[in-house]
Amino acid sequence: MTTPLEAAEPAVQAAGPGDERSTRRGTLQYALSKAGGALFSIAMVIVGTFFVFRLLPGDPVRNLAQGRNMTPDQLNLERHRLGLDKPVLQQFFDFVGNTLRLDLGTSYEYKRPVLDLIGERIGPTLLLAGTGLVIAVSLGIWQGTRSGWRPGTRFDRFSTSVSLVLWSVPTFWLGLLLMMVLGVGIGPIPGLFPFRGIESVDAPDGFAYVLDVASHMVLPCLTLVGVVYAQYLLIMRSSLLEEVSQDYVTVARAKGLRDDEVRRRHAVPNALLPTVTLVFMRIGFVVGGAVTVETIYTWPGLGQLFYRAIKVPDFTLMQGTFLLITVSVIVMNTLADVVYHMLDPRVRSA
Numbered sequence: 001m002t003t004p005l006e007a008a009e010p011a012v013q014a015a016g017p018g019d020e021r022s023t024r025r026g027t028l029q030y031a032l033s034k035a036g037g038a039l040f041s042i043a044m045v046i047v048g049t050f051f052v053f054r055l056l057p058g059d060p061v062r063n064l065a066q067g068r069n070m071t072p073d074q075l076n077l078e079r080h081r082l083g084l085d086k087p088v089l090q091q092f093f094d095f096v097g098n099t100l101r102l103d104l105g106t107s108y109e110y111k112r113p114v115l116d117l118i119g120e121r122i123g124p125t126l127l128l129a130g131t132g133l134v135i136a137v138s139l140g141i142w143q144g145t146r147s148g149w150r151p152g153t154r155f156d157r158f159s160t161s162v163s164l165v166l167w168s169v170p171t172f173w174l175g176l177l178l179m180m181v182l183g184v185g186i187g188p189i190p191g192l193f194p195f196r197g198i199e200s201v202d203a204p205d206g207f208a209y210v211l212d213v214a215s216h217m218v219l220p221c222l223t224l225v226g227v228v229y230a231q232y233l234l235i236m237r238s239s240l241l242e243e244v245s246q247d248y249v250t251v252a253r254a255k256g257l258r259d260d261e262v263r264r265r266h267a268v269p270n271a272l273l274p275t276v277t278l279v280f281m282r283i284g285f286v287v288g289g290a291v292t293v294e295t296i297y298t299w300p301g302l303g304q305l306f307y308r309a310i311k312v313p314d315f316t317l318m319q320g321t322f323l324l325i326t327v328s329v330i331v332m333n334t335l336a337d338v339v340y341h342m343l344d345p346r347v348r349s350a
Helices: 005-013 017-053 060-064 072-082 088-100 112-148 152-168 171-184 207-244 247-254 260-289 291-296 302-311 315-343
Strands: none
Touching: 017 088, 017 315, 060 072, 072 247, 072 260, 112 207, 112 260, 112 291, 112 302, 112 315, 171 207, 171 260, 171 291, 207 260, 207 291, 247 260, 260 315, 291 302
């Protein structure tokens, strides 16, 4: 009797150069269509970014002038310097033109180019959010694989319950709780980790500096991982449960393959496809960082910079940081679609 796996082998071997060229052509057409949609989305983001932030309450000039005695003429002169006295449409066209030239303007509060401020803050954000993403993905995939391969076990029930609880907890609440318990300390239990900034005031040099930064990353990373890893666990678990019921897994077991080999070589690679898509989507958010986490722990990244810009409101800084975040998300989502199309033949044939 011919098994489904054996029956599929001649078809795979019979695929000639023409089929490969057709597949590459289809992938290229799919990528170009997705790129066109991404460009349209970016154009809409540029338009929305300008007008949405103008709806925020508050006068940037008056907020920046707090604590200083400025006459109405001086306030009007400052508005003229910032270009806020121009008609809104003229401000919009200036913004679009400058953005196309990769000029995001000058911050009202810092009086420095927005690109320079973003360049200074993107490093700490990539360090924190990137580390948190790697830990969350690794932990989620490992737990999701164990839970999905043996559903109903104690490990499955415990890991799923804990992840759902953490996923449901507001980020700011979890951050404050970890800060109180592990940072400040409770009763006789002292605080274990620093919870302000990226380094100590008297930060040492060399490898000791690396350890100092790592100790400051513990609580923010724990907060990020706690509220994110459940997504990877649940998606990996559900994908693996679906793959376990497929015929090819049954055939592989019937051919005498060990259970661990069936899981590692057959089920897990196919179950990873939805998780890969989610990872690409989350990479886009890494550039934007976690506004709540960076604000709680005063982490000097893009998230905290965006939060400070909203308080003023600093229109140019808000526009620049938000545009970077949204464009990163759009680009990563587009790459995720293309990668999924390349990895999964079922999508190519749809």
